[in-house]
Amino acid sequence: MVTKTLYTCQFCNTDYADKEKAMECEKNHKVLGTATIMGDYKSLKSIPDGCPTKIKVKFMGSDKWIEYKR
Incomplete structure (x- = not known):
């Protein structure tokens, strides 16, 4: 074996x-725990679930924002 x-x-x-x-x-x-996260939101009529349409993430030690869209 x-x-x-x-x-x-x-x-x-x-x-x-x-x-x-x-x-x-x-x-x-x-690691997300060390990141700064910002969300872009729309009105209640546009997105009734309240979740952001975009999330921007900047990791510690970086000057660059990375954008995620739903």
């Missing part, structure tokens, strides 16, 4: 045979 050891990224669940590659993957992911 052969025993295999895998290291799994805690963010994207990708498995790696190399521990350093798994750690590199984890460090590459941006």
Whole structure:
């Protein structure tokens, strides 16, 4: 029988045979807990569920805003 050891990224669940590659993957992911988030909202008549139509995210250490649309 052969025993295999895998290291799994805690963010994207990708498995790696190399521990350093798994750690590199984890460090590459941006953490939302340290981000600034802004929402763009529409009126009750336009969007009755109250959710934003766009969300802008700026991660710590970055000057760039990333925009997500629904």
